[in-house]
Amino acid sequence: MRKRDILTPIGITLGFIMIMLAILTNSGTDGLASFADIPSIFVVIGGLIASMLITFKKEQIKMTGKVLKEAFNKNDMQLPELIHLFIRLSERARREGILALENELEDVEDPFIRKGILLAVDGIEPEVITDIMNAEITAMEDRHYKGRLLFEKAADYAPAWGMIGTLIGLVLMLNTLSDPSTLGPSMAVALLTTLYGTVLANLVFTPMAGKLEAKTEEEIFTKQIIIEGIIGVQSGQNPRILEEKLGAFLTNDTTKRKVNEESASYVGESVNGA
Template sequence: MRKRDILTPIGITIGFIMIMLAILSSGGKEGFGNFVDVASIFIVIGGLIGSLLINFKYEQIKLFSSVMKEAFRKNDRKMPELIQLFIRLSEQARKEGLLALENEMEDVEDEFIKKGILLAIDGIEPEVINEIMNAEITAMEERHYKGRVIIEKAGEYAPAWGMIGTLIGLVLMLSSLDDPASLGPNMAVALLTTLYGTVLANLVFLPMASKLENKTDEEIFIKQIIIEGIIGVQSGQNPRILEEKLSAFLVGEELETPSKVTGISGENIHEA
């Protein structure tokens, strides 16, 4: 089960809290009420939903909620553990042959790793494995983009609908200049729609889209490492050499993780 990424809800919550504190510090509780306008909410949310329905197919719209949830999930795959998996597979392949890895694949949950190892067991050339696995990475990247683009478009449309609401409010205000009592509400619509649209775009949609893009880049990076590990296992690389090769991809605190490889001595690095 994937862990929740607490930074996303914390960031959104802090953003809204800071905005509310700024409002309260300027006008007290009464001032906060001035920033709530139902008409402005209808214009921004309704217009945003309408634009997304026009822009995307039904199948893509259904992905909206799942894509939003993905921004709140954490990729708990740990690089050191991934490297140790390939070290173990490399050791077993050198001792018992590639066919012995077929049973190991039953306990591997990652379908990408399983597919690559099975291709290696089938005797597919390393260049062909590389092409097949990279084609799958490209397909994954395209799927992620199709989901992420909905959030990106929402970030683009929200401020635009805020401006449309501002124009509506200005028209209403100018058409009722002879009624001073209506000037305030109409001005509120004019300004609050822009506020709502801008906040939604810059605090919710655009940061989420950027985070999803970063997660896709991270997933591509990890899959490229997996390809290196698979080819290393297939070619019969020394486990110690393979460990050093894959460890070059580690960053930050991952570098401090002690090696858990057992049964590999310094003498073995010169073997085959």
């Protein structure tokens, strides 16, 4: 299940607010107008778009909206809940047999978990299940990398186009050296393109690429836990042993205690119900 990640828009908004406050603090309310230059925006944004179109295929460009959406979303799956799920599956598999897990698929939303359970129910060898699911992780990592590369390249191109705009402005300024009164304003406009490109790279594109990379690493970590859980359930491991094994992936003592309490409660209820 996906939820909105509010930290990304908060961070971007806060960054722009701090920049505007710095401008207003030093130059007053009229200062913002001096930092707006339409030709500079055309150079940076237009050049950036042109570079992206040259670098990537049409199919990759179409991914931009989807990748951007991912930067503003987060996975709501919590590790304690995930471990608790496998403890429940292990208990049922030991009590009713591995085929009984088919009935659990209705309550499982994650397609990766569903696939693993189906492979286990079909009696596929643990090594084969691991290979199949690791191959899916590799494919996912490759897809995420291609999506993240859009922002990484944009972070490279934006400052470069800002510098190109500055060079254009400097050339135009040098052509008007006969009029000293135009040197200051011309230099200011020339530097604005570098400012625009640098801000876009360091406040938008690079942080988003970093956020996407962290999300990929988190998802790979979660899927590795899922693989361990599925293999443990299929092999008929004791729920308590499986809990300890999966709990090793947790680093927070409070979270571990929560898992232990929930699973102990669940196992107790299962025994009483039996």
